[in-house]
Amino acid sequence: MPELDARVKNRLRLLRAERDWSQGELAVQLGISRQSVNAIETGKYDPSLPLAFRIADLFELAIEDIFLREDGGQDA
Amino acid sequence: MLTIPSLGGRRSILVWAMAFCGAMIVAGLVVRRFDLGWAGTLAVMLFATGMTVPLVLAIERSARADASLTPAMRRYNRRMIAGSLLYTLGLFVAVYAYRNWHPSGALLWGLALLPAVGALSMVAAMARLLVEEQDEYLRLKLAQSALFGTGVLLVLATVWGFLEQFRVVPHVPAWAAIPVFAIAVGLSRCLNWTRA
Numbered sequence: 001m002p003e004l005d006a007r008v009k010n011r012l013r014l015l016r017a018e019r020d021w022s023q024g025e026l027a028v029q030l031g032i033s034r035q036s037v038n039a040i041e042t043g044k045y046d047p048s049l050p051l052a053f054r055i056a057d058l059f060e061l062a063i064e065d066i067f068l069r070e071d072g073g074q075d076a
Numbered sequence: 077m078l079t080i081p082s083l084g085g086r087r088s089i090l091v092w093a094m095a096f097c098g099a100m101i102v103a104g105l106v107v108r109r110f111d112l113g114w115a116g117t118l119a120v121m122l123f124a125t126g127m128t129v130p131l132v133l134a135i136e137r138s139a140r141a142d143a144s145l146t147p148a149m150r151r152y153n154r155r156m157i158a159g160s161l162l163y164t165l166g167l168f169v170a171v172y173a174y175r176n177w178h179p180s181g182a183l184l185w186g187l188a189l190l191p192a193v194g195a196l197s198m199v200a201a202m203a204r205l206l207v208e209e210q211d212e213y214l215r216l217k218l219a220q221s222a223l224f225g226t227g228v229l230l231v232l233a234t235v236w237g238f239l240e241q242f243r244v245v246p247h248v249p250a251w252a253a254i255p256v257f258a259i260a261v262g263l264s265r266c267l268n269w270t271r272a
Binding site: 023024027028031032033034035036039040045047048051 | 142143144146210211212213214216
């Protein structure tokens with residue numbers, strides 16, 4: 001059985017820093033609150049699939065280039 | 077209101093929250109102690125309730141500076157202000173009419189339900205916020221706070237109900253459910269602030 005509560009890590013903070021955006025600026029571009037950006041970056045909240053697609057579109061990357069499984073992608 | 081204000085914003089919110097609580101207490105004491113007539117009593121009650129306006133504006137200023145004020149939250153704040161003013165007005169009219177006109181029958185039923193209109197409009201505002209909030213993280217936090225409030229209300233109502241049944245504690249009117257729920261939701265959001 002795959003682990004249902006497998007943790008997801010992300011590179012959002014790094015990608016944002018590369019573009020020199022503040023959390024607030026990223027939030028405005030995504031149409032979400034700064035709190036949400038902070039919660040995603042700190043791993044307190046994993047975004048829904050539609051929001052993950054929006055984030056991927058904004059950075060022009062694939063979702064799996066931003067959101068990574070903590071087990072490194074190994075099947076459980 | 078679900079926001080994570082900056083420290084300066086928090087101070088401003090705290091000041092206005094204390095002013096609001098102070099105004100409510102003073103208004104309650106003044107209305108009980110002095111005979112202000114119906115116009116004076118209504119003016120004092122509306123002034124105290126109106127103190128929610130600067131409090132909400134301080135919260136919104138802080139949230140806007142923090143890029144956390146969503147359109148749904150803004151609408152919720154307006155609805156809650158309107159609801160609290162409607163509640164105050166309804167309560168005043170109901171109490172005044174009950175004391176002075178001694179109504180009975182259908183009119184008494186209508187008057188007794190009048191304060192509930194404002195209170196229920198605030199419950200509706202909470203429900204609409206949950207439906208209208210587009211920010212999925214904030215919506216999750218709202219839902220968590222509402223569940224926490226419901227849980228606290230169920231626990232307190234059950235425990236108090238049995239204590240009351242055995243005459244250990246005095247009777248508490250059922251309308252207390254809304255303030256108890258609101259306080260528990262507020263407490264939950266304060267805990268979210270400290271964790272953020």
